[in-house]
Amino acid sequence: MFSGCQFSLYPMSDNFVEVILPAVEAMGTSPELRIETDDISTLVVGTPSNVFAAVERAYGAACRAGGHVVLSALFSRGCPGEPDDPLCTPQGPESATAEPVARAPGSAERQRAGIAIDAQFSIYPLGIENYMNSIAAGIDSVKQAGVFDRSKHFCTRLHGDIRDVFAAVEKTFSTAARETGHVVIHLTASKGSPSAKKASSHATHETTTHDQEKNHV
């Protein structure tokens, strides 16, 4: 099973290069990960658990640099068109569809990072007719994890510490993998938006006019 992520960091700053490069570097080098970049995104190949942890490290580092910074990430596992890679085969206690090991309750890594983010994600279980059940289970799962904010058209909004949000999304990924081999998640995470405080009041959720465009910054 091939698994990995294409992700991009978007610091809304003139100094975006100085934020992106150290953040990508913060993933570190490991024989368990393959990392490739081009001008649009960075690819990380490895087990889902290692990939989620690496992307979380990169985005965490970008968030700590300050300002408004967004992560856009495409996580994929089991695409029939992708070659298998030994890097993607979990070793030891991490099986293909197990709970995320590194963030299991009680583990040292479960501690919060102190970075509050807003996020939204969509999950696509492919190749099966009853995929809507998998999507519903994924949404229930983030509710149970305490990071659900609200439903939007085409995606689900989340809010919480970066670690809790990533753990919850990773869990929906592994849970859906029990239903079908090929699962894709798109995650957008945002920190430091000047509109976030206003939006988090939940007063403007049902905006229905163009006049609310000022929220989207």
Next chain:
Amino acid sequence: MFSGCQFSLYPMSDNFVEVILPAVEAMGTSPELRIETDDISTLVVGTPSNVFAAVERAYGAACRAGGHVVLSALFSRGCPGEPDDPLCTPQGPESATAEPVARAPGSAERQRAGIAIDAQFSIYPLGIENYMNSIAAGIDSVKQAGVFDRSKHFCTRLHGDIRDVFAAVEKTFSTAARETGHVVIHLTASKGSPSAKKASSHATHETTTHDQEKNHV
């Protein structure tokens, strides 16, 4: 059939608010579109053709503002969990699975905008077992449109004038809709990246080490 888009603009600039607001406004107001925003994304609801045209207008306006600016967009049609909306029902010559009308060859709107962009997209035809055939057809389609750049893991890179890229992606959307009711496309478009010129030399495509991280800006 409910159809629309959640999109975000990311100007890599201290003045990001001054780029985003006029760009969202450039979509205009129309009884054929419903537009809602929050701090993460802007929703556009309407027929696929109207929605693609609106998002193209917004991103085009952001590109004209100069600098490095990225669009991240989720286009969706036919999700069984979404309510139907009369706004999404094509009137007149635009049928649910027809060629995009506004950008049909020979139409006035088919002229190029003079904005060269790099992009990558993924298409998810949901609820069917033979979805890989639909994905392959979508990739063939962008090749025929002349905007194919190369395949990447999990997505396909495109290059061309913003109008040609949008027309090609919209066409894959309508083509896949002949196979299944529920189709999602994620599109990332980038203009003005300081790494793009280097990457477009095609010399660094097969980067396999962390040392190439500098390309991802």
